[in-house]
Amino acid sequence: MDLLCVLDFHRVEMMLPIQSKINFGAAPKKRALFPQKDLCHKKHIVNALPIPVLRAIHQTGNGTGSQIHRQENEDRIVKEEIMARILRINTRKKTHSFEEPGADLAALGGRGLTSRMVLNEVPPTCHPLSKHNKLVVAPGLLTGTAAANSGRISVGAKSPLTGGIKESNSGGILSQKLARLGIKAVVLEDKPEDSGFSLVVIKKDSVEILPADEYVGLGNNDVMGRLWDTYGKRVGVMSIGPAGQQRLAAACINFADPNGRPGRAAGRGGLGAVMGSKGIKAIVVDDSGAGKVPVADPEAFKTANKRWVEILKGHPVTSQGLPAYGTAILINIINEAGALPTKNFRSGRFEYAQDISGERIAEVIEQRGGKTKDGCHPGCVIQCSNVYHDKDGKVLTSGFEYETIWALGANTTIKDLDDVAMLDALCDDIGLDTIEMGVTLGVAMEAGLIPWGDGKAAIDLLKKVRTGDPLGKIIGNGSLFTGQALGVDRIPVVKRQALPAYDPRAVKGQGVTYCTSPMGADHTAGYAVAPNILKVGGDVDPLKKEGNVEVSKNLQIATAAVDSTGLCLFVAFAVLDTEDGVQTIVDLLNAQYGLSLTPEDVVKLGVSILKDEHTFNQRAGFTKVHDRLPDFFADPLPPHNVTWDYTEEELQQAKQYD
Amino acid sequence: MSDCANPGDQFFSTVLLMTAHIALKLFASLKRYTPAQADRFSITPGLTIADLLKELNVPLAEVKLVFVNGVKQDMNMPLKDGDRVGIFPAVGGG
Numbered sequence A: 001m002d003l004l005c006v007l008d009f010h011r012v013e014m015m016l017p018i019q020s021k022i023n024f025g026a027a028p029k030k031r032a033l034f035p036q037k038d039l040c041h042k043k044h045i046v047n048a049l050p051i052p053v054l055r056a057i058h059q060t061g062n063g064t065g066s067q068i069h070r071q072e073n074e075d076r077i078v079k080e081e082i083m084a085r086i087l088r089i090n091t092r093k094k095t096h097s098f099e100e101p102g103a104d105l106a107a108l109g110g111r112g113l114t115s116r117m118v119l120n121e122v123p124p125t126c127h128p129l130s131k132h133n134k135l136v137v138a139p140g141l142l143t144g145t146a147a148a149n150s151g152r153i154s155v156g157a158k159s160p161l162t163g164g165i166k167e168s169n170s171g172g173i174l175s176q177k178l179a180r181l182g183i184k185a186v187v188l189e190d191k192p193e194d195s196g197f198s199l200v201v202i203k204k205d206s207v208e209i210l211p212a213d214e215y216v217g218l219g220n221n222d223v224m225g226r227l228w229d230t231y232g233k234r235v236g237v238m239s240i241g242p243a244g245q246q247r248l249a250a251a252c253i254n255f256a257d258p259n260g261r262p263g264r265a266a267g268r269g270g271l272g273a274v275m276g277s278k279g280i281k282a283i284v285v286d287d288s289g290a291g292k293v294p295v296a297d298p299e300a301f302k303t304a305n306k307r308w309v310e311i312l313k314g315h316p317v318t319s320q321g322l323p324a325y326g327t328a329i330l331i332n333i334i335n336e337a338g339a340l341p342t343k344n345f346r347s348g349r350f351e352y353a354q355d356i357s358g359e360r361i362a363e364v365i366e367q368r369g370g371k372t373k374d375g376c377h378p379g380c381v382i383q384c385s386n387v388y389h390d391k392d393g394k395v396l397t398s399g400f401e402y403e404t405i406w407a408l409g410a411n412t413t414i415k416d417l418d419d420v421a422m423l424d425a426l427c428d429d430i431g432l433d434t435i436e437m438g439v440t441l442g443v444a445m446e447a448g449l450i451p452w453g454d455g456k457a458a459i460d461l462l463k464k465v466r467t468g469d470p471l472g473k474i475i476g477n478g479s480l481f482t483g484q485a486l487g488v489d490r491i492p493v494v495k496r497q498a499l500p501a502y503d504p505r506a507v508k509g510q511g512v513t514y515c516t517s518p519m520g521a522d523h524t525a526g527y528a529v530a531p532n533i534l535k536v537g538g539d540v541d542p543l544k545k546e547g548n549v550e551v552s553k554n555l556q557i558a559t560a561a562v563d564s565t566g567l568c569l570f571v572a573f574a575v576l577d578t579e580d581g582v583q584t585i586v587d588l589l590n591a592q593y594g595l596s597l598t599p600e601d602v603v604k605l606g607v608s609i610l611k612d613e614h615t616f617n618q619r620a621g622f623t624k625v626h627d628r629l630p631d632f633f634a635d636p637l638p639p640h641n642v643t644w645d646y647t648e649e650e651l652q653q654a655k656q657y658d
Numbered sequence B: 001m002s003d004c005a006n007p008g009d010q011f012f013s014t015v016l017l018m019t020a021h022i023a024l025k026l027f028a029s030l031k032r033y034t035p036a037q038a039d040r041f042s043i044t045p046g047l048t049i050a051d052l053l054k055e056l057n058v059p060l061a062e063v064k065l066v067f068v069n070g071v072k073q074d075m076n077m078p079l080k081d082g083d084r085v086g087i088f089p090a091v092g093g094g
């Protein structure tokens, strides 16, 4: 309970669990602006600040502005020509334009930027597939630099699945390339009047919007393969499969990994349908000829990154557990904890858990070839990803992850690992969110459409999404839609989005996140599994309510901030256990932008992002009644026979920031 | 049964009382320490988890999480007949 004890005493620090164990007793370290640097060096740093950041500082009077010599800032604003810009693409007119980010966007990246832009520019009451919605794709604040694990990307829009704001985060190689081209965000706007599809090709000196006829109808594997053939191996690609083209609510956007495979996805919330509604089949990013991302203080950056790599390489989870067994290492532990949702959330234990466990997958990969460790983008020092081969030694799928394996495995009681891998491969190719589809298949089994545990029947059903079969259209719209179509009363969703791989009754902090995250039921939005089950960042009883609202709230804040940096969320396992973890991230940001942020500022950033997101949702019509789990979670869950017993008022505490 | 009617009986019942069985599982990198008959592993009732791990030569520094009957426990927890014990190194994912 160290997390909570300490948190009670220090209000500001309370919001930042990532330093819970060690640092909270001490006052946050304030770094002097550019300590030990002479004026000359200081000027150099100021000159490297992006203009928008400087403008933001001037206009808001926040942060360090007053400490920076005003004249220097103004000089810089006049002189500087190259800066990170926003690329807007009008999908109706097939035109594009670049613009400087305004003051309130300048200092933002990743989720902070996508959510602010959606809040500012998308009418919250619009239909998500209408011309009024926008798809915003943004690298994080550290993306493109040498900082380890900083190449993630955020995709934001109003979600066709939840009807609320959405940020979906992905790996892949596109993000770093955008950042190197000095593109802070790509925004798809408006909507074509015809039903044709286009391809966007972004290069150093050009943006083209081309007919995509030859790619229409193809799965993501073929699209990426052909685009690599045409535009060169190693270009970044984001694309939609047949599901996104049909604008189905479970459609995702897939990102090419370093091998050119669609194993990475902005999975949740149906963002593939938004891209489909804009008539964009794929975006190619070629960063040939691009320079490096400017770093204000390269020496400080190098020092901070050295420490950063040490932290990630020094923690047993990020240096051993994740690379050796992948994220599926969780199957056994969540099962042991009695929280692995089985047979559409009927039990917390799956009899055949070991057959689909990370340990088993590692064994199979060893026997058949493939890769037990792989990175989703260059610069990842953790390498949680993998490549899984079929019985004949051919690549079956990659990025075969815990959530996916749970959803398509334990949740449907399919225990044949090859069937689970095939379902994953189909999702990647058709462009479907694996979590949503696993839960949807569970709902279909609940209805008796296909038998429980029947992998082959599930594969046949999933294939129907590709062909536009009416049944395919039903399941491609996700769990709630399918449950309604089939007359099922047991549909595990919050804000219409399927629950991920932890039963909320047995991991209560996670349940609070499902209910109160602006994203709908989402595991990454506030990963309370860490202190609830894994003893990372504290140790809070998962089966009792006490302390878990606070845990979820703090993690939601920290996560919103991390999602803005472009860092992979898995860094949190090491950061939560390391005294100078958060400070090191802050050091990286400070060195890149020449700022003097403190961990406190990171907390403020997290809070401001959540406020933006909740504001959008409120305007879209969400109230506290949407922060509920379905009724059946009041039934006891074996083996612990725990129930979901929070009141509405208790849950709302997780959204009180002031 | 009369007291000490048969020395063999007494011996037998003492042994019965002194032995408990647990279902023991070691996961991930700790799997290699799994003993024979781990599903029905004999222990002296009251044996603590720390003692059990020492008996199996599992380096304590490599153990991060111990579950007994699905609940996280610390190393001093005494074990009893019928317990389900899961031992894990530091793991994470998501």
Ligand code: SF4
Binding pocket: A149, A171, A374, A375, A376, A377, A380, A381, A382, A383, A384, A385, A568, A569, A570
């Ligand atoms: S740890 Fe995994 S998800 Fe994170 S950056 Fe590396 S490969 Fe990608």
